[in-house]
Amino acid sequence: MPLKLYNTMTRSVDEFTPRDSKTVTMYTCGPTVYNFAHIGNLRTYVFEDVLVRALAMAGFDVNRVMNVTDVGHLTDDADSGEDKMEKGAAREGKTVWEIAQYYLDAFEADMEHLHILPPTVWCKATDEIDTQIDQVKILEDKGFTYTTSDAVYFDTSKLPDYGKLSRQNLDELEAGKRVEMGEKKNPTDFALWKCSPEGTQRLMEWPSPWGVGFPGWHIECSSMAIKYLGEHLDIHCGGIDHIQVHHSNEIAQAEAALGHEWCNWWMHGEFLLAGGKMSKSSGEFLTLALLIEKGYDPIAYRYFLLGAHYRQQLQFSFEGLDAAASAIKNLTRIVEPLRAKATGAEQPIQAAMASYIEAVNDDLNMPRALAAMWNATKLDAPAGEIYATLLEMDKVLALGIATMAEDTSDLDPAAIDALIVDRTTAKAEKNWGRADEIRDELMAMGIEIMDSAEGTTWRKA
Numbered sequence: 317m318p319l320k321l322y323n324t325m326t327r328s329v330d331e332f333t334p335r336d337s338k339t340v341t342m343y344t345c346g347p348t349v350y351n352f353a354h355i356g357n358l359r360t361y362v363f364e365d366v367l368v369r370a371l372a373m374a375g376f377d378v379n380r381v382m383n384v385t386d387v388g389h390l391t392d393d394a395d396s397g398e399d400k401m402e403k404g405a406a407r408e409g410k411t412v413w414e415i416a417q418y419y420l421d422a423f424e425a426d427m428e429h430l431h432i433l434p435p436t437v438w439c440k441a442t443d444e445i446d447t448q449i450d451q452v453k454i455l456e457d458k459g460f461t462y463t464t465s466d467a468v469y470f471d472t473s474k475l476p477d478y479g480k481l482s483r484q485n486l487d488e489l490e491a492g493k494r495v496e497m498g499e500k501k502n503p504t505d506f507a508l509w510k511c512s513p514e515g516t517q518r519l520m521e522w523p524s525p526w527g528v529g530f531p532g533w534h535i536e537c538s539s540m541a542i543k544y545l546g547e548h549l550d551i552h553c554g555g556i557d558h559i560q561v562h563h564s565n566e567i568a569q570a571e572a573a574l575g576h577e578w579c580n581w582w583m584h585g586e587f588l589l590a591g592g593k594m595s596k597s598s599g600e601f602l603t604l605a606l607l608i609e610k611g612y613d614p615i616a617y618r619y620f621l622l623g624a625h626y627r628q629q630l631q632f633s634f635e636g637l638d639a640a641a642s643a644i645k646n647l648t649r650i651v652e653p654l655r656a657k658a659t660g661a662e663q664p665i666q667a668a669m670a671s672y673i674e675a676v677n678d679d680l681n682m683p684r685a686l687a688a689m690w691n692a693t694k695l696d697a698p699a700g701e702i703y704a705t706l707l708e709m710d711k712v713l714a715l716g717i718a719t720m721a722e723d724t725s726d727l728d729p730a731a732i733d734a735l736i737v738d739r740t741t742a743k744a745e746k747n748w749g750r751a752d753e754i755r756d757e758l759m760a761m762g763i764e765i766m767d768s769a770e771g772t773t774w775r776k777a
């Protein structure tokens with residue numbers, strides 16, 4: 317079954333084909349590194365990771381670029397508000413550069429914890445100021461811009477299909493907005509370059525043909541995507557909240573600069589709802605670090621996310637996370653004995669793989685893929701073959717099946733083994749009372765023992 321994916325641009329699920337038969341070019345909007353990522357932001361990155369892995373399973377090479385926004389992203393996604401980086405620096409009494417590095421490190425740690433593959437290319441907005449200035453110059457030369465006292469704006473009225481991704485025309489977009497027009501000609505116009513106010517010095521600013529200042533947030537994505545991935549892009553993805561402004565503006569910039577259609581496939585991950593509110597709203601600021609602090613295995617969060625389709629809203633709850641954690645625990649208990657019996661030479665079971673691949677290829681239906689995985693654990697087949705099947709499935713699930721093991725760090729295995737030897741001796745001597753006593757003693761330590769023809773094994777109860 318070929319890989320089918322939903323395309324926000326066409327609003328339909330279609331067979332995915334890249335321009336080049338083998339390599340997929342993919343751009344994903346990266347983090348704004350002014351604070352920790354919220355677990356709601358991380359949902360988008362897990363969805364994108366599943367996408368990358370599904371593309372690989374379908375036989376494609378993925379050339380993926382992810383940006384790091386370390387300048388120009390204002391607290392309002394449009395053009396008002398403060399610069400998020402400067403706000404973060406002021407909050408923490410650090411330089412913007414220290415803030416950027418600190419939160420980028422934290423983001424990369426989150427990615428590693430969630431088994432998210434790194435992109436092929438990371439690019440930072442502040443490393444690519446010239447790339448962005450060059451694209452603004454092209455737009456200016458082609459007549460898509462106008463200059464006000466404090467900025468260079470993109471004139472959205474010059475692009476007849478502006479808003480095609482959100483399927484809203486200019487009138488609808490304008491009617492729905494109550495924005496400070498300032499010197500803007502149209503409410504949907506957006507800044508390509510913001511000039512530093514006369515007589516002030518910003519923490520981050522660069523010279524440009526339009527004066528000292530900094531680039532707008534949207535220009536970094538379209539200019540860097542074109543620089544690293546060329547004039548045609550196969551897939552662009554991000555959070556669903558980016559459709560109306562950020563991605564619409566990226567399309568406007570790229571297609572106005574290139575003079576042709578830019579990206580074939582747009583994919584968006586739905587919101588995680590926390591406490592009935594949007595994930596980014598107030599309340600406890602839920603980070604992966606906080607979940608870890610509360611004792612959760614980060615992979616339980618990945619499992620929790622895989623339990624919902626990426627195009628459906630997902631309500632976060634600790635009850636849901638607990639259920640995911642116990643699913644991981646159960647899986648670990650199934651996997652460990654299978655691994656012990658596997659030789660490594662076994663092949664995955666084709667029928668089990670077929671239903672799994674069908675689910676993944678059906679617009680990344682991971683809830684069904686997880687069900688296929690659980691079905692595989694129950695097959696009446698040699699342990700090694702089941703294990704090989706789970707390993708193959710894990711190329712997309714990325715739950716860490718090859719290494720998952722029960723946490724026994726709080727136990728003393730030598731002491732447990734000694735008690736089991738004593739119990740075996742007691743049983744051999746038909747001293748049943750002593751044997752039962754030792755079993756109770758182990759139970760009290762939280763250890764369950766299993767007797768079989770091959771001897772006695774134990775696990776955490």
Ligand SMILES: [Zn+2]
Nearest residue numbers: 345346537562
């Ligand atoms: Zn972007």
